[in-house]
Amino acid sequence: MASEFSYDAIHARYGDGIPCPPDYSFPTHVIDRWAREQPDRPAIHWVSHDFKKERIMSYRELADASNKAAKAFQDKGLKKGDRALIQLPRVCEWFVAVLGLWRIGAVASPSTSLLVSKDLKFRAEVAKAKAFIGDHESCGRFEEISSTVGISLIFQVRTDDDGGLGAGRVDFQDALSKVPDGTKCEAPGGHNSTDLVILFFTSGTTGAPKMVLLEAEYLVGHTITGLWYQAKPGTLVLCMADLGWAKGTYGGAGAFSMGATVFLQPPPPGNFTPTHLINALHRYPIETLCAPPTIYRSLVTSSARAYLKKNPLKALRHCVGAGEPLNASVIKEWREITGNLTIRDGWGMSETVIAVGNFEGVEVSSMGKPAPFFQMGIVGHNGEELRDGEEGELAIRTDKGAGSCWIFKGYVKNGKVDKRQKSHGGKTWFCTGDRGMRDADGYYWFVGRDDDVITSSGYRIGPFEVESALKTHPAVVESAAVGSPDLSRGEVVKAFVILSDEYRDKVLGKKDKEKDLILDMQNHFKKMTAPYKVPREIEFVDTLPKTVSGKIRRIELRDLEKQRKADIVKQQKAKL
DSSP states (O other): OOOTTBHHHHHHHHTTOOOOOTTOOHIIIIIHHHHHHSTTSEEEEEEOTTSOOEEEEEHHHHHHHHHHHHHHHHHTTOOTTOEEEEEOOSOHHHHHHHHHHHHTTOEEEEOOTTOOHHHHHHHHHHHTOSEEEEOHHHHHHHHTTHHHHTOOEEEEOOOTTOOOOOTTOEEHHHHHHTSOTTOOOOOTTOOOTTSEEEEEEOOOSSSSOOEEEEEGGGGGGHHHHHHHTTOOTTOEEEEOSOTTSHHHHHHHHHHHHTTOEEEEOOOOSSSOOHHHHHHHHHHSOOOEEEEOHHHHHHHTSHHHHHHHHHSOOSSOOEEEEOSSOOOHHHHHHHHHHHSSOOEEEEEOOTTBSOOEEOOBTSOOOTTBEEOTTOOEEEEOTTSOBOOTTOOEEEEEEOSSGGGGTSBOOEEEETTEEEOOEEEETTEEEEEEEEEEEEOTTSOEEEEEEGGGOEEETTEEEOHHHHHHHHHTSTTEEEEEEEEEEETTTEEEEEEEEEEOHHHHHHHTTOHHHHHHHHHHHHHHHHHHSOGGGSOSEEEEOSOOOBOTTSOBOHHHHHHHHHHHHHHHHHHHHHHO
16 A cells, blocks of 8 residues: 555555645644644644753644734734744744744745854845844844844844843743733735745855745745655654755745644754764654755764664654765665664755655655755756757756746846756756756666766766765765866866774774775775776865855865965975
């Protein structure tokens, strides 16, 4: 019997697509629906980073609180179309605030907690924001630039780490407490499925972040995200994303769409540790885990394996990966460690919902197949569709199917909207900037961001393929491959590698042993894939530059290599 989360079951359930009412509003059509059908079932299960405090918010409580937030925003002058920046840690109030904004037709612009004042200034100016919502720390950060951007309306959410209410700020919880229970608050003019609801900013892997316009109908598409999560009423879902990332919205909207429960926990002070995540999976009946490749790679290290053996998983049955492609070796190792859990990779962007993925009933391979109702393709420079096996740009068809409604409406660039579309042969495509190919069985394979592809001696080499081959060596925890300038080849493959603890202690700082390990890695690499892809240069590093959403910024490493090679040329000329 086919699973209810398989392609066939999804199409049998929804037919040719999921309808979107013309007056669609996520709070009213999703949250209020579950508040009627299962009022006492948890919508959010919050746990403090030290596991000492818990808070459970039911769907009825979430619906009521978000109505109160809507009234509080309205009373302070916010109205339909106004934009508000949000920078909050993982607290229930993030969802309360966002849903409250949507109820009055206002637009939320989430910001990750890692952003500093200049980042907030950039976003506030580009988004033309009217308000800011944060905790004590982020409000203080924003106030450094608030007068510059002309925003005086600042809501402060009180948290456990609160430092007191700052002067001139609106106490968010106090404002809600003054609104009577049972209050209903919606946009006076009603809602429209084409109303703007979210302004995301891209993670900036190759340049400055771009503002992404998303309308209310986009949120309907997160039903597919929820199905990819295999979520349903009673399922506890943990998405390991800062709420300021697009993936944070994926996690919440996907779970809520299916009536599931969001497990929310702030990270411990300092850097992420796999033991903290294992503790959560050991203590709570979390059934679905969504995490980026970086986290899954940390879970298969020898120290994490040992800790997991002492603290077995309580209820985990389904794992998905997103953010960047996941190495096949990690999927294999995780299956061996857990006994039966397969990580189902998926592909989406700040501009989309899950558009390609490994759904139930399909053999896990590559980044998967098109998500239900999406029409995908690999296109050339002019938008022409390429044949199977040919490398090109990964594209989503926008003149029909899910791509016509479940993706962004464009980037804002110099005051104009750029949809980044190409038309050819009667088809219109959103060109994503990701390189890939489709095989004869309909699976899509990721090559890399367009700017990240390495060209060496005429060969085009995707960094992900290099990194995946390197990951099979026991010394490699994580790596980043880039093109390094070379006079004879144009570029050579250069790999920056983070070593496992065992190898780091034995090798680093010892030139002969480092040289021997590099040679061993290169010989191992040649057994895994074509020799022309072998990294001719390998450098051991402690960290890799990443965006706030955890994606590797290969552009920084490329620029570093360009500068290094330019300096060498200057030194050589100076000696002449």
